[in-house]
Amino acid sequence: MAILKIKKYDDSVLREKAKIVLKVDDDVKKLAYDMLETMYLALGVGLAAPQVGVSVRLCVIDVNLSKKSPIIMVNPIIISCDVKKIFEREGCLSFPGFYENVKRYEKVVVRYTDLNSEEREIETRDLLSRAIQHEVDHLDAKLFIDYLPKWKRRFVEKKAKKNRNVNNW
Numbered sequence: 822m823a824i825l826k827i828k829k830y831d832d833s834v835l836r837e838k839a840k841i842v843l844k845v846d847d848d849v850k851k852l853a854y855d856m857l858e859t860m861y862l863a864l865g866v867g868l869a870a871p872q873v874g875v876s877v878r879l880c881v882i883d884v885n886l887s888k889k890s891p892i893i894m895v896n897p898i899i900i901s902c903d904v905k906k907i908f909e910r911e912g913c914l915s916f917p918g919f920y921e922n923v924k925r926y927e928k929v930v931v932r933y934t935d936l937n938s939e940e941r942e943i944e945t946r947d948l949l950s951r952a953i954q955h956e957v958d959h960l961d962a963k964l965f966i967d968y969l970p971k972w973k974r975r976f977v978e979k980k981a982k983k984n985r986n987v988n989n990w
């Protein structure tokens with residue numbers, strides 16, 4: 822496994838819509854395991870492939886950071902969401918040291934392919950639901966700062982510029 826470099830907020834790859842993974846081959850598996858290792862080292866709860874410069878629909882999540890039950894999602898799709906939305910503090914490994922309240926659905930159902938090429942569907946709530954929405958957004962070229970008011974977004978971008986060398990794996 823290898824530690825990958827996490828792309829920071831102003832990297833253009835974060836604004837590209839990621840491509841569908843056609844086949845879960847060894848390259849995809851290696852990328853997923855490298856992303857997991859990178860995420861654990863950076864103390865994040867989720868990481869999407871565009872954040873390591875690979876524009877494909879793959880993300881890894883482990884909201885407990887226990888390393889026991891990470892979720893690796895290939896081509897995840899949110900197929901339903903609860904009407905209820907909640908505000909919670911949220912961060913992103915592409916914005917080191919920065920946290921902001923973002924409104925997300927409390928519960929979502931997500932469908933994805935696992936590394937054994939099996940289709941799975943899980944109903945999630947709370948932090949896992951939030952992490953999934955955040956990571957699927959990355960695959961659609963959307964960042965959490967896009968949910969903030971314009972003035973706040975400018976402030977974050979300025980601050981992120983200063984922090985860009987923090988946690989620069």
Ligand SMILES: [Zn+2]
Pocket residue numbers: 912913914915955959
């Ligand atoms: Zn993120």
